[in-house]
Amino acid sequence: MLIIQGKGLSIEIEGHRLFEKVDVDIEKGEKCALFGRNGTGKTTLLRVLKGELEPQEGQLYRGVSAEEWGWLEQKQEERSDMQLLEFVRSASEEMAGLKRELERLQAAMNEQNHSIEDTWEAYSEVYDRYVSRNGYEWERESEECLLRAGLDRQYWDIPFGSLSGGQKTKAQLASLMLQKPEVILMDEPTNHLDQETLMWLEQWLREYSGTVLFVSHDREFMDNVADSVIALTPAGTRKYKGGYTAYKRKKEEELRRQEALYRQQEQEKQHILESIRRYQQWFHVAHAAAGVRNPFYAAKAKKNISRYHAKEKQLERLEANRVEKPREDAGIHVRLEGESFHGDALMRLQQVSFCYDGMPLLFSQINLQIARDERLAVVGPNGSGKSTLLKLLTGELSPTEGEVLRHPKCRIGYFSQELEQLDENEVLLDSMLSIPQMTQTEARTLLGCFLFSRDAVYKRVGALSMGEKCRVAFLRLYFSGAPLLVLDEPTNYLDVDTRERMEAAFERFPGAIVFVTHDRYMLGRMSRRLLLLGRENGQALVYPAGYDEYVKALKEGTFMASGSEAQRRAERSRLEMELSYLIAEPAEDEEEQRRKIVDLKRRLEQLS
Incomplete structure (x- = not known):
């Protein structure tokens, strides 16, 4: 069952075409890595799939509602003033809202500046709703999620914005665990994580029953988590089964086949061009020999010009199905040198x-x-x-x-x-x-x-x-x-x-x-x-x-x-x-x- 499907998606930002002809098909429960070079628009594509941006072209299907989507992003400025525990709980908007309302009503009753009866009635109503939704179990679970993510109680009162990069990532992971969304989008989830937390995250994602689409430059993480890799380029996408190592092996095989086919076509092209040149030369010789009244040479000239046109058609077909020469993407070229050093x-x-x-x-x-x-x-x-x-x-x-x-x-x-x-x-x-x-x-x-x-x-x-x-x-x-x-x-x-x-x-x-x-x-x-x-x-x-x-x-x-x-x-x-x-x-x-x-x-x- 497809849970995300995009067809022919294109995005243009400030007059610059970031990518086009992007196709995305992700099955329910699939763990998929979105892979590409810096600047190809991976984060932008995640925002398009989530619905934060509208593509200029193409159609997009989402198999679940917006409330069932979880999002781990590189920057979290909006909620940076929240204390860590509040930040994690805020992912569940309804429960977090009920919790805040309970606390507000309780504070109002303690102040005794309002009618106790009216406040108590409102409190009882919110309390019943909170209990019916297992609110206290939800509170306990939120604390467990923080502990599982490696964030002890000493951090829970610290503002989210004051945490380190690794702690912020762990906080977002704890929030996702509490939310339990059907679809998780993750932008660079491995940044700033130590080895122990990385291994824990890989295990958690492998056991997670929902769908995951993530962007990462961590090759081992892709190998350990991804069922498939979607390679994004400015010209579109291509999907590969397996993790990074499988993708790289298949990509190298594709380039070798493309190189072999390109050489084969170049050889065939040269052969056709040589035939065209030869038939053209024969035609001119036979045409000159035929003069005005020599039917034998006239027929021979006509035969050669027919062969000449046939080869031209063959060349046109070859050019129409031409395989481009594989080109190496622009990349850094560097050789680091150090001074010779005498001594051990x-x-x-x-x-x-x-x-x-x-x-x-x-x-x-x-x-x-x-x-x-x-x-x-x-x-x-x-x-x-x-x-x-x-x-x-x-x-x-x-x-x-x-x-x-x-x-x-x-x-x-x-x-x-x-x-x-x-x-x-x-x-x-x-x-x-x-x-x-x-x-x-x-x-x-x-x-x-x-x-x-x-x-x-x-x-x-x-x-x-x-x-x-x-x-x-x-x-x-x-x-x-x-x-x-x-x-x-x-x-x-x-x-x-x-x-x-x-x-x-x-x-x-x-x-x-x-x-x-x-x-x-x-x-x-x-x-x-x-x-x-x-x-x-x-x-x-x-x-x-x-x-x-x-x-x-x-x-x-x-x-x-x-x-x-x-x-x-x-x-x-x-x-x-x-x-x-x-x-x-x-x-x-x-x-x-x-x-x-x-x-x-x-x-x-x-x-x-």
């Missing part, structure tokens, strides 16, 4: 602990060495101190205890998730021309590689979208030449195509990378070691393999990270770091150095 270690942390003034300890006694080819992912729940740790590496913060030792020749390229290092008043082209010996042609070429072409080069940074600002931040990394990149959520505002291009650039980067990301595809693709934060008593743990191996160990129950096992791993990491530095550093007393090396190796063997 760029940085090391010794017994590093940190806490903000008056706050509990975020993490304690971290021992860590960052090598010149490092690919270290910092992993942990929201609030565990991941961004703080990166700021310790860059020197923006200093540890509460311990020390961060940096190689004197190690420069750091830093990408902050808040992008606060960008000058909002800076004009893109001017900022490039300020680089010594940079010409306007070179500046425009480089900006074009980062998808800033034509008049876009005259934009101020403050006028750019978040995705465009990310590209500007990558441009800064391009010119940093630093042997160590520290990246805090570098792909948050990028579409999947740009994410994959940047991941490829990071993979080719010859230096070291320490990064934080919620993108599990990126974690699996790039990480070689993990630093796990948010553990008991602020303990941190260096896991000696990548994210995929870590997840596999968790699922198989072979990962032990508490108690003596965690201490053993931490001690082994510390001893390995001490050994590597002992071997690398010249010694005044070589005999004493050899003795220490032998002792460290013996202790490492015992730990193994």
Whole structure:
């Protein structure tokens, strides 16, 4: 049973055609991902399907009434002053209205400024309606939904607008759970969510009996939730079964078939053109030989001109059914370079602990060495101190205890998730021309590689979208030449195509990378070691393999990270770091150095 159907939908905004010929067919209970590059109109299409916008062309069918639609959007400005608990309950308008009326009438009776009898009668009537609709059960359920979404009672009185990005998303999810709509539209539901909440959300959506249409750049989330993918382009839509991986495989197969068919048609076209040229030449020779009175050559000329016209018709049919040459969509082209670095270690942390003034300890006694080819992912729940740790590496913060030792020749390229290092008043082209010996042609070429072409080069940074600002931040990394990149959520505002291009650039980067990301595809693709934060008593743990191996160990129950096992791993990491530095550093007393090396190796063997 179709619950959403759109035919030939087109939208034009301020004279700009955003998309056209969009077809959408979604079955009852289907979980569908709406996929496309930034700027193709995914959020706009969600608003059209919900009824907030009217398409200029096309027809739209909705199988359920507006009250049965739930909506998780990126911005919630209208209800930002509501306390969290009130925000969650406000999704059920009738019940929330009855609850407010009960509270108002009760307050009026307490004040005794009104006729008690009249107020009591009104209160009794509202109370009966509230109880008949299981109002107190609804109150209990709203609290349960908040707890299930990971929002404890300490947050319930906080205004919605004061919550963090991840908490706002959790609040909207709790509201949807309470509402239980038939159809849920979700715009970037995974933004700002930690790994634990992401896994919970995936499980909840898989078990949800209603229909879900969502926009997300999280490839693993699409794989784990979506039954189908609707690919949106300015020219229309196409639907694919399965999640992102299945979509990508089918898309690549389509492009290969299109490329093969295009080459086949080009060969056939050249063959037809050669035949046309040959018949045309034969016709002229036979026509000249026929003269005025030679019927044999006249018939031969007529035969050749008939063949010539037949080939022309064949060429017309071929052109009418022509397959276009596959074209690569415009995308970022970048190769990040770092200065060559001689030496094994760029940085090391010794017994590093940190806490903000008056706050509990975020993490304690971290021992860590960052090598010149490092690919270290910092992993942990929201609030565990991941961004703080990166700021310790860059020197923006200093540890509460311990020390961060940096190689004197190690420069750091830093990408902050808040992008606060960008000058909002800076004009893109001017900022490039300020680089010594940079010409306007070179500046425009480089900006074009980062998808800033034509008049876009005259934009101020403050006028750019978040995705465009990310590209500007990558441009800064391009010119940093630093042997160590520290990246805090570098792909948050990028579409999947740009994410994959940047991941490829990071993979080719010859230096070291320490990064934080919620993108599990990126974690699996790039990480070689993990630093796990948010553990008991602020303990941190260096896991000696990548994210995929870590997840596999968790699922198989072979990962032990508490108690003596965690201490053993931490001690082994510390001893390995001490050994590597002992071997690398010249010694005044070589005999004493050899003795220490032998002792460290013996202790490492015992730990193994």
